[in-house]
Amino acid sequence: MFAAYVRDITARKAAEQTVRRLAAIVEHSNDAIIATDLRGTIVAWNPAAESLYGWKAEEIIGRHVSSTAPVDRQSEANFLSRQVAEGNAIAGHRTVRMRKDGSLVDVSLTISPILGSDEQPVGMAGIIRDITEEKRIESERIGLLDQEKVARVRAEELEQRASFIAEAQAALDSSLKFDEVLRRLTRLIVPM
Secondary structure: OOOOOOOOOHHHHHHHHHHHHHHHHHHHOOOEEEEEEOOOEEEEEOHHHHHHHOOOHHHHOOOEHHHHOOHHHHHHHHHHHHHHHOOOOEEEEEEEEEOOOOOEEEEEEEEEEEEOOOOOEEEEEEEEEEOHHHHHHHHHHHHHHHHHHHHHHHHHHHHHHHHHHHHHHHHHHOOOOHHHHHHHHHHHHOOO
16 A cells, blocks of 8 residues: 655745745845834844944844934834834834944834734834935035025125126216216115
8 A cells, every 4th residue: 555645845945935035135135124023122133233233133132122212212213113013114214223332323214014924013124224424415415505505695795796886986987076976876875
């Protein structure tokens, strides 16, 4: 007697390949990628998160995600966690986070719920991008625009002065009669 057990493992192999591909993407991403459970406990921390925050994965996994938020941003971190736990994704939220050494870093957060098989949130996945350089460039651009506005106002003032001097010169040259010159200069000066 011969009994055979055959099962199709194609779907399982495809799923395993997808998991390996996603793991490679997370592992080699330039953006910090972290995952938490619904309580906000960190369960995954990629190498870019180690570089950005200064904590090794083994130091931070098991701690609450609010460990990365400065004291004045704790309520914001809790609010964002609640939003995602309710199933809402957050994209491109600009804020400040804290490194292990206590220094602050400007970041953009994208946080998404991780859904279980019942389509209910079981955790959160966060992508954190350091936007320090972007903010520096933005600040420089604003500074240059402000300087341009000041230069434009100054140029307009100088143009008005030059125009006034030209008109005053014309009034002075127009007549040899003192009263006539005085009337023309008065008409020129009073509107200014």
